[in-house]
Amino acid sequence: MEFETLLLEVEGPRATLRFNRPEKKNAMNPRMHLDMNLALDQIEAEPDVKVLVITGTGNSFSAGMDLEECFLQPYEDPQLFYRTNLVALKWFQRLKAFPIVTIAQVNGYAFGGGFEVTGLCDLAIAAENVKFGLSEINFGIFPAGGATWAVTHNMPRKQALHYILTGDTLTGREAEQYGLVNRAVPAEDLEAEVDKLVGKIINKNPVTLRLAKEVYEGTTMMDLPRAIDYDQAKLWELARLTSDEWINVALKQFEKRSYQPGLATYKRPEAADDAQRSA
Known part of the structure; x- marks a missing residue:
């Protein structure tokens, strides 16, 4: 199956899923939310897959929600607004409880929903120079849809509240220090480091x-x-x-x-x- 906003590759015990809206820094729009549910269905139906790697195309992991398509455009229709954003909550919950091992390969900007996906995955490796952020406070709301849960369950309280309340960004190296990712490595080593981790997992029962x-x-x-x-x-x-x-x-x-x-x-x-x- 082909997807409008994602690229999916299944190679034996490994599935690789790429957010694929590089012109929008892989921001998550309603179509991507629908595609994610379909992609997770397809991966879960593959009997040999043991690991799912999630990453992004271009220079971003994901800039988070598409603010125009998810919030501004459906706002005047309460039912549409609710349906549009409920789909996102469903696949976020599915990812957290997914039956195979999930790894975030954070290759670039990870804001809002991208920050959340990093926190929801079982394991995460990031490039040292990537930027993470919870910028919701900068446009008048707090991180919602599970984003606050993701930061509070991966980072110490003082650091979590700092980024929630200020909107400051943190690097991949700082994300490693605070527990959001397992490791931060030079960008040129990112794929090899993830491959090494996948290699350890696929031999397990x-x-x-x-x-x-x-x-x-x-x-x-x-x-x-x-x-x-x-x-x-x-x-x-x-x-x-x-x-x-x-x-x-x-x-x-x-x-x-x-x-x-x-x-x-x-x-x-x-x-x-x-x-x-x-x-």
């Missing part, structure tokens, strides 16, 4: 990756006894869905000293991959 995300999200607001009960239930789920691969394959290989878990990943049998795809 896809069911384990999904359940590891679910356990993390599910236990963040639990006390320790409830968290242990929850993760034990998920371990039983993992065992059932993978035929105890962690015991029957991974630890059997460790028993033969064919790999060291602290340094490498066990070799997964193709038969297990085929069985999981057909499940």
Whole structure:
């Protein structure tokens, strides 16, 4: 499927999704919101994909919402205004809970919604010189649609409030310092750094990756006894869905000293991959 505002490539276990409105610095308009939902549908239906990388074309990741198309133009029609922006909230929520690993490859300007997508992805790597910002305060509102949630769940309180209240920008290097991204690297190394991270993830069991995300999200607001009960239930789920691969394959290989878990990943049998795809 081709999209008006996105470019999607699926290569084996990796999907790459690019915001593609470079003439608008990849600002998110209503068409892009619709396209994102369709693209996520397509990626989720791909049985082999383990990682989704999100990036932008041109010199921007995303400048955030298209202020004219999302706000000014539909404003006089309350129902249209509501529908236009509700679509965005749906795909933001889907991205946060997406069943495969998501990586933001932040190649350029990331403001508002672009800042939010960075915060919603599981992992993020940025070029050192990119600019992040929450400029909403500069046109009279606060970061909404989940943007405030994204900054408060990725950055310390004082830094989060500073950028929310001032509209100041921060660099990729500062974003790394404050926890918004995992790493900031020279722009020329960005793709290679993301490729390296993808390479580490695609060798893992896809069911384990999904359940590891679910356990993390599910236990963040639990006390320790409830968290242990929850993760034990998920371990039983993992065992059932993978035929105890962690015991029957991974630890059997460790028993033969064919790999060291602290340094490498066990070799997964193709038969297990085929069985999981057909499940």
